[in-house]
Amino acid sequence: MYSVIEKRNILELKDFYGLMAETREVRRGVVQRMWDGAAADPESIDSLRNALASLESIPMENGSRTLLLEGRPVAADLGYEIGELQKDIHFLAHGEDALMALLAAIHPDFESQVERAMEIVAGRVYNVFATDRDGTVNNYCARYRTSVQSAYNALLLARFAKRKTRTSVVLTSAPLAEPGILDISVTPDGTMVYAASKGRECVDLRGVRHHLPIDSAERRTLDELNARLDGLLKKPAYRKFALIGSGLQFKFGQTTVARQDIANSVDREESYAMLRTVQRLVREIDPEGARLVIEDTGLDIEMMLTVDDAEGGLKDFDKGDGVAAVASQLDLDLSQGPQLVCGDTHSDVPMLLRVAEQCPDTRAVFVTRDKALAAKVAKARAKSVVVEEPDALVAALGRAAGAD
Numbered sequence: 001m002y003s004v005i006e007k008r009n010i011l012e013l014k015d016f017y018g019l020m021a022e023t024r025e026v027r028r029g030v031v032q033r034m035w036d037g038a039a040a041d042p043e044s045i046d047s048l049r050n051a052l053a054s055l056e057s058i059p060m061e062n063g064s065r066t067l068l069l070e071g072r073p074v075a076a077d078l079g080y081e082i083g084e085l086q087k088d089i090h091f092l093a094h095g096e097d098a099l100m101a102l103l104a105a106i107h108p109d110f111e112s113q114v115e116r117a118m119e120i121v122a123g124r125v126y127n128v129f130a131t132d133r134d135g136t137v138n139n140y141c142a143r144y145r146t147s148v149q150s151a152y153n154a155l156l157l158a159r160f161a162k163r164k165t166r167t168s169v170v171l172t173s174a175p176l177a178e179p180g181i182l183d184i185s186v187t188p189d190g191t192m193v194y195a196a197s198k199g200r201e202c203v204d205l206r207g208v209r210h211h212l213p214i215d216s217a218e219r220r221t222l223d224e225l226n227a228r229l230d231g232l233l234k235k236p237a238y239r240k241f242a243l244i245g246s247g248l249q250f251k252f253g254q255t256t257v258a259r260q261d262i263a264n265s266v267d268r269e270e271s272y273a274m275l276r277t278v279q280r281l282v283r284e285i286d287p288e289g290a291r292l293v294i295e296d297t298g299l300d301i302e303m304m305l306t307v308d309d310a311e312g313g314l315k316d317f318d319k320g321d322g323v324a325a326v327a328s329q330l331d332l333d334l335s336q337g338p339q340l341v342c343g344d345t346h347s348d349v350p351m352l353l354r355v356a357e358q359c360p361d362t363r364a365v366f367v368t369r370d371k372a373l374a375a376k377v378a379k380a381r382a383k384s385v386v387v388e389e390p391d392a393l394v395a396a397l398g399r400a401a402g403a404d
């Protein structure tokens with residue numbers, strides 16, 4: 001029943017992905033056992049130590065780790081994966097106080113950041129706690145699929161959710177699953193609502209999925225597109241596009257496929273050929289261009305369902321609409337305070353504004369060094385504070401929920 005990770009040599013990008021997926025299973029297991037009152041088991045700690053040693057043995061070239069993608073070396077920033085494994089091992093082996101000491105050693109002014117956040121969050125039970133994930137309650141990772149949540153992070157957030165909130169919602173722009181937020185999260189069952197695709201789809205505390213209504217003809221178009229892209233990326237010549245950058249993501253009402261990543265892992269010509277292949281595929285499914293729009297960011301190809309403007313438009317759907325959609329699907333009363341909203345970018349501000357508009361008793365913590373964003377947050381009708389590190393916010397939430 002315990003997954004065990006052995007130390008191994010990681011050379012290929014896909015093996016690195018495989019190893020990180022295994023750390024997710026180990027972390028999920030140990031988190032659930034600790035949540036149920038047991039101590040961290042030595043097998044899990046050893047497994048994470050072996051995973052860390054495997055990552056640390058990946059060869060370095062010019063200051064960054066090098067992995068192989070179909071025989072070609074690609075530079076990979078593994079700062080998140082290595083750093084979070086180190087913190088988890090320290091936490092599981094030595095406990096929460098030792099973790100806090102480690103975080104204070106890593107981040108300048110850590111304690112003062114935690115205290116600032118505590119002043120806002122502590123001492124109340126929130127009706128709804130709505131938070132962004134990446135950069136807010138989770139440190140940033142270079143790739144989505146390997147941004148596996150740490151065990152310490154999951155336990156601190158779950159404790160806050162259980163003791164200090166009626167409903168806690170993690171609201172992200174990433175998809176729900178396959179791959180999505182559910183594949184990289186390790187929080188105990190029944191503690192957090194996960195809302196994905198900016199809130200257009202969610203999984204409630206009982207594990208039931210909800211989503212906004214979508215026209216059946218549009219659904220069929222997107223299903224066909226997703227099946228064709230999935231088939232394409234299973235062919236050896238295209239497999240690499242599932243392994244770089246954003247990979248292949250099936251969001252609600254939108255599909256994303258990478259054609260390049262920030263390290264330019266894919267040959268330029270091959271990347272353009274991928275774009276043309278996808279454009280051709282979309283034209284075959286939707287010859288009139290009536291149902292699907294394509295946007296090319298240079299790294300990712302985004303394919304979205306076109307939406308009748310009269311209905312509000314999916315493209316303009318923001319996290320304010322998302323939090324309202326989740327609230328209506330799960331019967332949450334946004335007007336009844338107190339409420340807590342956390343974020344780290346401008347795209348999280350609509351979520352704060354929407355909640356604050358409905359409830360005067362709203363508080364906010366934003367994680368940012370961006371002065372313009374901090375000013376926007378300060379202007380919202382909410383008592384708020386800004387900190388610099390996701391770890392400081394997570395530590396404050398854990399402490400606000402009391403020590404274990």
Ligand SMILES: [Mg+2]
Pocket residue numbers: 132133134135136343344345
């Ligand atoms: Mg974020």
